[in-house]
Amino acid sequence: MTVVPIGAEPPLRARKLDFLATSSAEEMIGRCRDTALLLPELADALALQRADEPGRLFDITDFPDDDRELIAQTLGQGEVAGVATLSNGITAQMQESVMAGLWRIRFTDADGRLIADCVEVASIPAAVRQACSALPSSISHGPAPCGAMNVMPLLTEIGDRIGRYRDGDPAYVIIFSLFPMSPQDMAFLQETLGAGPVQLTSRGYGTCRIVATGARNVWSVKLFNATDTLILDTLEICGIPSVALAAEEDFRDSAARLREIAEAYFK
Known part of the structure; x- marks a missing residue:
């Protein structure tokens, strides 16, 4: 059954973490302190998250462009992506990272303007349930x-x-x-x-x-x-x-993986 045709779907090619080992990344990491501070917070949130509980949203809208790009490179693109349209006309574009249960969500208005950029720890972004x-x-x-x-x-x-x-x-x-x-x-x-x-x-x-x-x-x-x-x-x-949905064990695995990345590249 097709209830509505799938339109242009967000790209789901997994971004390799190889970028973090490059000299360009090393220079970017050196000046992107907001990202370095955020990653341990995300890892802690993943370690505490339960599959049946509300998630936690981290607002990165006001982060410098380099930080937001570095976050995108670090999180990569995992298996699940999608779009949710809220009743107020705001659209949430969602992409799970390569670490299950960790999502990047970009909120845009009816004209396509970015109004919020967030990272969320949850089994599914809250925007899905809200919509x-x-x-x-x-x-x-x-x-x-x-x-x-x-x-x-x-x-x-x-x-x-x-x-x-x-x-x-x-x-x-x-x-x-x-x-x-x-x-x-x-x-x-x-x-x-x-x-x-x-x-x-x-x-x-x-x-x-x-x-x-x-x-x-x-x-x-x-x-x-x-x-x-x-x-x-x-x-x-x-x-x-x-x-x-991200499963219960996904959060623990993702927390451990993110801590390894933070220790290897952001210390």
Whole structure:
């Protein structure tokens, strides 16, 4: 199921930390004291973070340009990236670092102007949950279209699951390949659920595209292989699909890795 097409996705090429070993980086590190002070704070926050707790935001908007560039080089680009549009029109562009659970978030206004630049320690940036919190927690629809097969009982099931869902419940997964859906079914399902404010992409063994629908806690999750062939098409009823979330052990691993980087290059 495609609820809304994925547009231009943020680049996800992992930045190598080799930059930090260059003479250019050494000179930049020497004058970027804000970055040197920030890294231990980030490592401490990662060590304390729990997957089920709110994260911590570090504002680097007023850091010098060199510091912000050095932070970008140090954090690199990890597997998960995305965009969330908040109800006030502000857009959050999110990129997980090579250290899971550590994110760079740039907030822009409706004209694309940067209004805030942050680093966040969290399982998922708070902007994702904030954007989704304004969505309705129920669905409504008209009569079944001509040619419909299974969409009406499916919508009843989705509506029931939305109403029963509570924070922390395991995801309820609907796999479209397990039962027949006509083109009319899929079109009506997309029309009923609508498009939501969040688009995420996770790249590991293939590509997973995670798109919020217009109903709270309902997500389109599509998995593609290395040749961009769709291999799994699902609808998940949950808070945030787990494929986008940093796990509990990720925070400890990332804290240790960031401390190693700080000790090796910023002391």
